[in-house]
Amino acid sequence: MRHKTDLGALLAHQPLFRSLDAAQLAVMTAAAQKISIEKNDFVFHRGDPCNGLHVVAVGHIKLAVPAANGQQKVIDFFGPGDAFGEAFMFLDKPYMVEAQALDDSLLIWIDKQDIYNAIDRDPSFARRMLAGLSLRLHTLVKDIETVNLQNATQRVVAYLLSQPREADETRFPFNKGLIASKLGLTPETLSRLLHQLAEAGLIEVSGKRVQIIDSAALEARMYVA
């Protein structure tokens, strides 16, 4: 017997739906669909019509803008509890990004109309959506700032320090190439900079694991030109 297959229970645990009362939750549950998706499969492609939104229950999803020559620019990563694709839904525009599973994942999909119904019934649900979009906006502005005003080293350091860490150890949650793309760098450049920081005795890297040796010196690097 598998666990976590009860859609209602699953929904109730998502931040977005916390404010719903039992009746609304029941309606939502009836409307929602579970979507299982395997690692590397796409949730949607650029240009696909957008009729609803997705919430990650299990796994991780990458949102990226595809480019001509097989390149891509990673916009962001989404994990359990995160909703994605709402903005395109509210705009009634096709997706301009693509979503791909980074692990075997379980998503919840909800139709646009049901979201609108929830908004109409429950202002606090509307507020939650607004807060979610605002947060996304905030993140994007920060990313724009980073790419435009910081050099490569500063971006890498800022990333390392922003990651959750225990006992001065953090890890790359995904392939370094994806992190590089998120930071607006090539994998080669990221590799070189990590090496350089290690050389300077500020960090130690082994695979996806990173030991922060001198966090004060790291922070200093964020502010020097």
Place this chain on the structure above:
Amino acid sequence: MRHKTDLGALLAHQPLFRSLDAAQLAVMTAAAQKISIEKNDFVFHRGDPCNGLHVVAVGHIKLAVPAANGQQKVIDFFGPGDAFGEAFMFLDKPYMVEAQALDDSLLIWIDKQDIYNAIDRDPSFARRMLAGLSLRLHTLVKDIETVNLQNATQRVVAYLLSQPREADETRFPFNKGLIASKLGLTPETLSRLLHQLAEAGLIEVSGKRVQIIDSAALEARMYVA
């Protein structure tokens, strides 16, 4: 006697408030404040607390991220009918951008609580806010895509073609330096590229005016590496 000083009439003309009924509009009008601001003055600075949102009635406002050495990165421009600063309001975070008037401008300011009240009363107002934020998000993603995946020439050409134009003529709405920053370029680079496009016979530039001579060839430049 000055015109357009009636706050109620002013509000009723803003897209954001179109859906409000007379009673709600009256409440909003009572809550709203007019803010006159002179060219080059700041509406708010980075770090200021955010207790409400602004709507442009007259004039133009620049949102930008300030950098250390007097530099800045322009995020976007806002004109009549546009709301700005909502995202920070919904997040209850201080502004991380600064807003500066590019012309003598008239703004409408509305307190956070009044916005929340309007959301609670009128789901279609909530929808309007959601659509507004979504649009902003869409724009930012597009900007990120542009800066990361297109070279300088492609960005300039894309900008020129995206501007409103009449009889194959368009104009830079603001100083070229600001446009350059929005495009993630230095003023020098923008100047050189415009010169280059003119050299190639694709456009003619004189001051802020730009004649599109060969729009087909321009579009072609957006897709060549």
Place this chain on the structure above:
DNA sequence: CGAAAGTTTGAGTTGCTTCAACCGCGGTGG
């Protein structure tokens, strides 16, 4: 008309990319 701000042009520099080769590890099949 003069000062200040904005824009252009030139010369030199550089940070990051590109291209290409190599390494190392995990998985797979012989």
Place this chain on the structure above:
DNA sequence: CCACCGCGGTTGAAGCAACTCAAACTTTCG
């Protein structure tokens, strides 16, 4: 059990797009 394959990552060398710095020119505006 070990050889091989393939992919992610690293390293090196070379190039270039865009930047920086500096000076001249132009427009704006009091």
